[in-house]
Amino acid sequence: MALKHAILSALSRGVPLSGYRLNNVFSDPTERVWHASASQVYSELIKMERAGLIAVDERNERGATTYVITPAGMDELRHWLSFTEPDHTIRDDSLLRMMTVWVLDETAARHLIEAEITFQRKRVSMLRLKISDYSEVRGNERVWRNRLAVHYLWLAQAQVHISWLERLPRILEDAAVPVGDVLGDLELAARG
Amino acid sequence: MALKHAILSALSRGVPLSGYRLNNVFSDPTERVWHASASQVYSELIKMERAGLIAVDERNERGATTYVITPAGMDELRHWLSFTEPDHTIRDDSLLRMMTVWVLDETAARHLIEAEITFQRKRVSMLRLKISDYSEVRGNERVWRNRLAVHYLWLAQAQVHISWLERLPRILEDAAVPVGDVLGDLELAARG
DNA sequence: CTTGTCATGTAAAAGGTTACATGATTAG
DNA sequence: CTAATCATGTAACCTTTTACATGACAAG
Numbered sequence: 001m002a003l004k005h006a007i008l009s010a011l012s013r014g015v016p017l018s019g020y021r022l023n024n025v026f027s028d029p030t031e032r033v034w035h036a037s038a039s040q041v042y043s044e045l046i047k048m049e050r051a052g053l054i055a056v057d058e059r060n061e062r063g064a065t066t067y068v069i070t071p072a073g074m075d076e077l078r079h080w081l082s083f084t085e086p087d088h089t090i091r092d093d094s095l096l097r098m099m100t101v102w103v104l105d106e107t108a109a110r111h112l113i114e115a116e117i118t119f120q121r122k123r124v125s126m127l128r129l130k131i132s133d134y135s136e137v138r139g140n141e142r143v144w145r146n147r148l149a150v151h152y153l154w155l156a157q158a159q160v161h162i163s164w165l166e167r168l169p170r171i172l173e174d175a176a177v178p179v180g181d182v183l184g185d186l187e188l189a190a191r192g
Numbered sequence: 193m194a195l196k197h198a199i200l201s202a203l204s205r206g207v208p209l210s211g212y213r214l215n216n217v218f219s220d221p222t223e224r225v226w227h228a229s230a231s232q233v234y235s236e237l238i239k240m241e242r243a244g245l246i247a248v249d250e251r252n253e254r255g256a257t258t259y260v261i262t263p264a265g266m267d268e269l270r271h272w273l274s275f276t277e278p279d280h281t282i283r284d285d286s287l288l289r290m291m292t293v294w295v296l297d298e299t300a301a302r303h304l305i306e307a308e309i310t311f312q313r314k315r316v317s318m319l320r321l322k323i324s325d326y327s328e329v330r331g332n333e334r335v336w337r338n339r340l341a342v343h344y345l346w347l348a349q350a351q352v353h354i355s356w357l358e359r360l361p362r363i364l365e366d367a368a369v370p371v372g373d374v375l376g377d378l379e380l381a382a383r384g
Numbered sequence: 385c386t387t388g389t390c391a392t393g394t395a396a397a398a399g400g401t402t403a404c405a406t407g408a409t410t411a412g
Numbered sequence: 413c414t415a416a417t418c419a420t421g422t423a424a425c426c427t428t429t430t431a432c433a434t435g436a437c438a439a440g
Binding site for chain 2: 002006009012029032033034074077078081082086087089091092093094097099100101103104108116131141142145148149152153155157160167168182183184187
């Protein structure tokens with residue numbers, strides 16, 4: 001449903017993109033907004049071109065077809081933002097797992113939690129890199145300021161996630177300590 | 193695919209649940225792990241019962257059929273956790289919108305951001321309520337400590353999200369201030 | 385007596401994944 | 413000369429949504 005809008009959002013930034021480039025965005029683990037499989041993106045692009053929301057920019061020597069957004073596409077994007085309700089539903093496989101680790105013994109649970117911490121730490125360092133490179137690659141326009149801001153949010157949320165994961169084993173293993181004593185300051189830090 | 197595991201995870205807690213009760217969980221806006229539509233849950237339950245992962249507990253006077261998890265269901269749950277890779281892909285409609293607000297004029301953008309803040313504030317107060325009621329409703333077993341911990345994570349992340357949203361208009365409206373100056377401390381706070 | 389909550393399902397359509405298929409170019 | 417990356421697509425299958433259909437019970 002919203003793959004269309006994710007593609008329009010990416011093309012609205014003014015840089016023409018090919019299906020291949022869009023796929024890089026949609027499969028990047030630091031880009032925590034929209035995921036799509038490669039084949040889905042290609043067929044969606046064809047549908048959107050037929051609908052007049054995007055247009056072919058050029059077919060380069062390498063065989064890549066790049067697309068740009070059309071005025072009709074911009075209209076659709078603005079209409080979506082202003083006149084449709086956001087969908088707050090989420091499917092988060094990795095958090096579902098973290099909610100269910102208690103069914104495992106301590107060793108297996110720690111193993112899973114460690115693996116998740118490793119993943120999130122990688123994400124943090126990739127995000128930091130992207131953020132520090134930002135001013136070299138992009139200008140100070142509204143578009144890029146907006147996008148950079150989202151990177152800061154991802155970074156902060158990954159960091160909260162890591163502190164939480166680091167405390168989770170204590171909660172599962174030491175029933176004497178109240179959960180609030182271990183995690184209460186996570187909330188205070190976030191508000192500060 | 194993982195709706196099966198979301199249902200198994202819910203039933204693993206030992207409390208028998210009907211399709212209707214499960215639907216309440218899957219459509220609760222504070223439960224930011226797995227969403228499913230009502231009709232999908234009912235047909236999935238029938239499939240899972242046939243597969244022997246869950247069993248009918250009782251059919252009560254009101255017409256509700258409650259289910260319990262079987263030993264085969266617990267095996268499937270543990271196998272999923274320990275021997276399959278977590279799926280880190282996400283589709284977040286509301287964040288996609290926040291990444292695209294720059295295409296709107298200042299008034300419309302502020303409007304959207306305000307609506308999102310209102311939503312997140314509601315979520316925070318619902319989560320706070322759930323957390324403070326927790327010790328009355330649930331015991332101190334591993335299951336409930338694990339689940340309560342997830343509620344603390346949601347609370348902290350909603351709070352980070354709110355501080356970020358509150359700063360977003362400044363980023364979009366005042367190009368003179370570097371984005372890092374506005375959002376840099378979000379990360380520091382999160383790290384503790 | 386009517387609205388809201390409880391309670392379950394079917395069927396068609398839309399959205400999304402996986403497997404397969406192909407071929408060019410680039411870097412080591 | 414071989415592996416990785418670039419580049420696009422089709423077809424079968426699975427998952428999920430939406431619309432529809434039904435009916436009991438409780439509260440105001």
